[in-house]
Amino acid sequence: MIGPVVKELIGLFVDDELLAATILCAVALISALALSGVAPGWLVGLMLILALPATLVASVLRSASRKTRSE
Amino acid sequence: MPNLTTIVSVAGASFVASFVEAVEALTVVLAVGLARGWRPALTGAAAALAALTLIVVALGPLLSIVPIRALQLGVGLLLLLFGLRWLRKAILRAIGIIALHDEDAAFQRGTRELSEADGRDAHGFDWLGGMTAFKTVLLEGIEVAFIVIAVGAGRGLLGLASAGALAACIAVAAIGAAVHRPLSHVPENALKFAVGVMLSAFGLFWTGESLGVGWPGGDAAILVFVALFLAVALGLVALLKPRAAALA
Numbered sequence A: 001m002i003g004p005v006v007k008e009l010i011g012l013f014v015d016d017e018l019l020a021a022t023i024l025c026a027v028a029l030i031s032a033l034a035l036s037g038v039a040p041g042w043l044v045g046l047m048l049i050l051a052l053p054a055t056l057v058a059s060v061l062r063s064a065s066r067k068t069r070s071e
Numbered sequence B: 001m002p003n004l005t006t007i008v009s010v011a012g013a014s015f016v017a018s019f020v021e022a023v024e025a026l027t028v029v030l031a032v033g034l035a036r037g038w039r040p041a042l043t044g045a046a047a048a049l050a051a052l053t054l055i056v057v058a059l060g061p062l063l064s065i066v067p068i069r070a071l072q073l074g075v076g077l078l079l080l081l082f083g084l085r086w087l088r089k090a091i092l093r094a095i096g097i098i099a100l101h102d103e104d105a106a107f108q109r110g111t112r113e114l115s116e117a118d119g120r121d122a123h124g125f126d127w128l129g130g131m132t133a134f135k136t137v138l139l140e141g142i143e144v145a146f147i148v149i150a151v152g153a154g155r156g157l158l159g160l161a162s163a164g165a166l167a168a169c170i171a172v173a174a175i176g177a178a179v180h181r182p183l184s185h186v187p188e189n190a191l192k193f194a195v196g197v198m199l200s201a202f203g204l205f206w207t208g209e210s211l212g213v214g215w216p217g218g219d220a221a222i223l224v225f226v227a228l229f230l231a232v233a234l235g236l237v238a239l240l241k242p243r244a245a246a247l248a
Helices: A002-011 A017-035 A041-070 B004-036 B038-065 B068-095 B103-116 B127-155 B158-179 B188-210 B218-247
Strands: none
Touching: A002 B127, A017 A041, A017 B068, A041 B068, A041 B188, A041 B218, B004 B038, B004 B103, B004 B127, B004 B158, B004 B188, B004 B218, B038 B127, B068 B127, B068 B188, B068 B218, B103 B127, B127 B158, B127 B188, B188 B218
16 A cells, blocks of 8 residues: 555656656756855846756657657 | 746646656556445555655754755755656657557556455455555655655745645645546646756756855746746757658
């Protein structure tokens, strides 16, 4: 009972593993730049605005091309 | 004091996202009720709501001891994972790469499987039906609780987000009780598309806030991020749908 529930809870956040990993890496990298003081606030904001939609685009294009190759 | 943009976006996002979750829970509770009887369906659902209340009461106060920046970063990250996952799936469904979720088909499949299975104890209580309703309502309820925390905690608007979620659950329960059918006419993919856009926008906003970004326009920046994710998502659909259709 607990195992499937935990699995489904993780599934709420992780469907395409590569998308989840890319989001985590992007946020970790941007956070490191922000917290170390290397990147000013406006640059951190700009990086988030560019990186997060880009992860979505990459994931959708990858799924679409996988589908195209399989047919 | 929250402005109108914040109030509408928090309550609206919570309502729409919770509505989708409640529709999915209703489909399973109805399937259990019609296939196995209303006693296990309603007992399972009520037990899940009680368990959910205990979880929220036990874990809720922990939110107040987490520093606000850490809370915003954690919530922002989870929102991004949750929102972009939903948005990706909604885009792939809109393009036709994965099949649309069909509430009627899910209901019929669930009803058929439950009708064929055994699972009553010596006293006649139907544990299979009860546990099916319990598990589904608990899981969907945890999703609703997460959505409420995600959209409300960053600004201390948990009450407003909870009101939006509660209104959605009451609306779905009322409609379900009246029609006794799954809500298959709800445009689920369009709602998931909208929710994915909203949650991703909130996620971007909170993540930036936690990292010290002073968004121009304050909370109104959320609307700009909604427009950004919507434009990206619609652009992907416009770009890829003709190709997918040509392959079909």
